[in-house]
Amino acid sequence: GNSVTQMEGPVTLSEEAFLTINCTYTATGYPSLFWYVQYPGEGLQLLLKATKADDKGSNKGFEATYRKETTSFHLEKGSVQVSDSAVYFCALAQTGANNLFFGTGTRLTVIP
Amino acid sequence: GAVVSQHPSWVICKSGTSVKIECRSLDFQATTMFWYRQFPKQSLMLMATSNEGSKATYEQGVEKDKFLINHASLTLSTLTVTSAHPEDSSFYICSAQDPRLLTGELFFGEGSRLTVL
Numbered sequence: 001g002n003s004v005t006q007m008e009g010p011v012t013l014s015e016e017a018f019l020t021i022n023c024t025y026t027a028t029g030y031p032s033l034f035w036y037v038q039y040p041g042e043g044l045q046l047l048l049k050a051t052k053a054d055d056k057g058s059n060k061g062f063e064a065t066y067r068k069e070t071t072s073f074h075l076e077k078g079s080v081q082v083s084d085s086a087v088y089f090c091a092l093a094q095t096g097a098n099n100l101f102f103g104t105g106t107r108l109t110v111i112p
Numbered sequence: 113g114a115v116v117s118q119h120p121s122w123v124i125c126k127s128g129t130s131v132k133i134e135c136r137s138l139d140f141q142a143t144t145m146f147w148y149r150q151f152p153k154q155s156l157m158l159m160a161t162s163n164e165g166s167k168a169t170y171e172q173g174v175e176k177d178k179f180l181i182n183h184a185s186l187t188l189s190t191l192t193v194t195s196a197h198p199e200d201s202s203f204y205i206c207s208a209q210d211p212r213l214l215t216g217e218l219f220f221g222e223g224s225r226l227t228v229l
Contacts, residue, residue: 004155036220043118043205043222044156089155099146100207100218102155 002027006090006103013080013110021075021106023064023090031092033057033066033073034100038087047075047088080110115139116208118221125196126229133191133224135206141186142208146218147179150203159204162189196228 007022025033032051036044048057050066050073057064062077073090090103115138125131135145143164148156160181161169168181178200180192189208193200203225207218 043116044207044220046217046219049217099158099161100156102157104153104155 002031002092002094002101004090004092004101004103007106008104009106009108011106011108013108015082015110015112016079017110019075019077019080019084019108021088021090021108023073023075023103025071025073025090025092027071027092027094027101029094030068031094033064034091034093035062035064035073035075036089036091036102038089038105040086044089080108082110082112084108085110116206116219116221118204118206118224120224121222122225122227124227124229127197128195130192130194131196131226133193133204133206133226135189135191135208135221137187137208137210137219140208140210140212142189143186143211145183145189145206145208147181147189147191148205148207150205150223156205159191164189193226196226198228201226201228 003026005024034049035047037047038044048059050057053068055066064073064075087105087107089105091100093100117136119134145162147159149159150156159174162181162183164183170176183189205223207220
């Protein structure tokens with residue numbers, strides 16, 4: 001079956017610190033992988049995605065590389081800001097399917 | 113990008129009453145919309161797939177008589193929580209796919225927080 005395992009939070013970092021949120025997945029075939037972000041009081045927004053092995057998704061300074069050999073899609077950012085405080089969800093979707101399978105979410109708090 | 117909007121963003125109701133949540137695609141037509149539920153500190157769980165003009169497809173364990181879904185038009189799907197109880201309190205989120213996009217990306221509404229007293 002399909003599942004996503006995500007690093008448990010919460011994570012608290014100082015501004016300008018390096019961020020890594022781990023995500024591993026189980027899936028058949030070649031799924032697409034996503035990171036969604038949920039800011040306080042808002043719905044989910046797509047942060048970045050990768051559709052095949054070795055692809056790197058990037059947006060707003062965040063990056064994640066689709067690693068098929070380790071079935072991982074870890075989210076990284078070199079220097080976090082207070083405005084990055086949010087809940088981050090890793091997700092996968094099978095090719096041609098609309099349904100997303102989400103991880104449990106990781107709450108990030110960045111303090112000045 | 114495509115916009116999906118939900119209403120209301122939050123609602124408080126008494127136990128035993130019914131609550132309707134609307135999900136609209138504002139600038140595209142969506143033949144399929146998805147309803148998710150998010151419990152505190154947990155992930156989003158797909159509840160059902162809403163299909164325009166036909167019955168919704170519910171995930172295992174989701175009571176279709178409890179969570180009524182109506183997708184009457186290409187831009188509107190509604191979720192009605194019938195005879196709500198405190199355990200139904202949750203964050204409900206809808207999503208839709210813009211068929212014009214080849215990426216298959218899903219767009220999410222802002223979510224609706226339901227509190228049942």
